Every structure is written in structure tokens, then in C-alpha cells.
Amino acid sequence: MNVRCVIIDDEPPARELIRSYIVKLDGFELVGSFSNAIDGYNYMQKNQVDLLFVDIQMPQMNGLELVKGLVPRPKIVFTTAYRQYAADGFDLGVLDYLVKPIVFERFLKSIGKYNQAVEQQEELRPTSYGDAYMYFKVDRAMTKVYLKDIVFIESLQDYIRLVTSKGDLIAYSRIGYMEKKLPETHFVRIHKSFVVQLQYIDSYTNASVTINGKDLPLGRVYKQNFLKIMADQGGSR
Numbered sequence: 001m002n003v004r005c006v007i008i009d010d011e012p013p014a015r016e017l018i019r020s021y022i023v024k025l026d027g028f029e030l031v032g033s034f035s036n037a038i039d040g041y042n043y044m045q046k047n048q049v050d051l052l053f054v055d056i057q058m059p060q061m062n063g064l065e066l067v068k069g070l071v072p073r074p075k076i077v078f079t080t081a082y083r084q085y086a087a088d089g090f091d092l093g094v095l096d097y098l099v100k101p102i103v104f105e106r107f108l109k110s111i112g113k114y115n116q117a118v119e120q121q122e123e124l125r126p127t128s129y130g131d132a133y134m135y136f137k138v139d140r141a142m143t144k145v146y147l148k149d150i151v152f153i154e155s156l157q158d159y160i161r162l163v164t165s166k167g168d169l170i171a172y173s174r175i176g177y178m179e180k181k182l183p184e185t186h187f188v189r190i191h192k193s194f195v196v197q198l199q200y201i202d203s204y205t206n207a208s209v210t211i212n213g214k215d216l217p218l219g220r221v222y223k224q225n226f227l228k229i230m231a232d233q234g235g236s237r
Helices: 012-022 037-046 063-069 083-091 104-124 175-181 220-232
Strands: 003-008 028-034 051-054 075-080 096-099 133-138 141-146 150-156 159-164 167-172 187-191 194-197 201-204 208-211 214-217
Touching: 003 012, 003 037, 012 028, 012 104, 028 037, 037 051, 037 063, 051 063, 063 075, 075 104, 096 104, 141 167, 150 175, 175 187, 175 194, 187 214, 187 220, 194 208, 194 214, 201 220
Parallel strands: 003 028, 003 051, 051 075, 075 096
Antiparallel strands: 133 141, 133 167, 150 159, 150 194, 159 167, 187 194, 201 208, 208 214
């Protein structure tokens, strides 16, 4: 999957310059470009973003205020004409700080820092599925949930209900995002509103899936893939 990038800057030439740099890179994709922080913030609350290039001095909401309000945060590179904000930026744990005018060679150093940070994250990830976890925004806190404990996930528009072996949680996320993030070896989408963990399935028919004693609908769009997965596991109706 490509690295999903967003640009936020109130100056059109600055946005265009960063855009022209991003399109030169293999494996990087510009998914959003915004002239103000509020529109960018709203987009990032509903969509996955991996790398954010954001100006600091902007009307309504500046870049520092934006970054402080992002939970969770993508990797962040500040792009600004004002050097005096560098300390504030690094206090927020940003990846890099680019001073305008930005040349391509200096931009590539930021990309290198991004790649290095991602590699370090991969090294820290648990190697055993039993130890794998994700953080979810529940109320105002980021809550750790072990993947092995998730029974199924139900879509609630901009939120999801995580039904786990430890209890239910309502978290800020979208079911399409979760479908992409969860390992296909353990999870499958069965309906536009449901993703289930295979190990908890009690039984299934052509119309429904029973998981932990609860009947969930099997959607027409997802039926063929689900039945193939179950057949490959040796299951039968």
C-alpha cells in the first residue's frame, strides 16, 4: 500500500511545490491537499493518513494547534518560512522541519526520516499474534486492545463497536479502515457493518454467521469470499 500523504498550507505555490515532489516518489500518494487546517483536520478524522506536510502560520488554526489536536497522529513534517518555531515543532515529536524555500534534496531527507521511522516501528512490533495489539480512541483516551480478544467489529458510521472477550468498546474509527489494518489470516468482513474474527465463529449458513452465540447477517457482496475462506479451513455448511 502506498504511503498516504496530505498537504496543508494556505499558500497555493507551496502546496504545488510539495505536490510536485511527492509525485516523483515511488510508493507515495497524495490523498489530500488543503488550504486551511480545519478542512485538513476534518479529513484526517475520517481517513487514514501516513505522512502530513503542514505549514505553521495559517489563519483560523495554525499548524501547531492542528498537530496538538490530532489523535492518533500521522508522521508529521512542518513546512514553514519561520525558523523560530523549530523547537515547538520538535517538542511535539514531529519527524522533520523544512524551512521554505524547500529544495528537492532537502525534501528527500524528510522522506528518508519517514522510512527510517517506519522501519523502527516494524522492528518493535510483536512477532506473535497473541501479543499483537492496536490502540483505539475511546472517549478521550487511546486504549490498547489485543487483536486476539476481538470477537467482532460493528460499524456505527464514523465509529465502531469492538465486541471483545473483555467487554464492548465504542471507538472512533471506520470499519473499512479496520478491514485493511487487521490480518486477513484471522479476520474477515461478512457484511457492510461487520468484521469477525474467524476463531470465534460457532456456525454459519448462506445467510448468517453465528459468533459467540450472536447471529450476524452474511452480506451478498461478501458471501463468496467468506464461504471460500471457510471451505479452505475445512468448514462446511
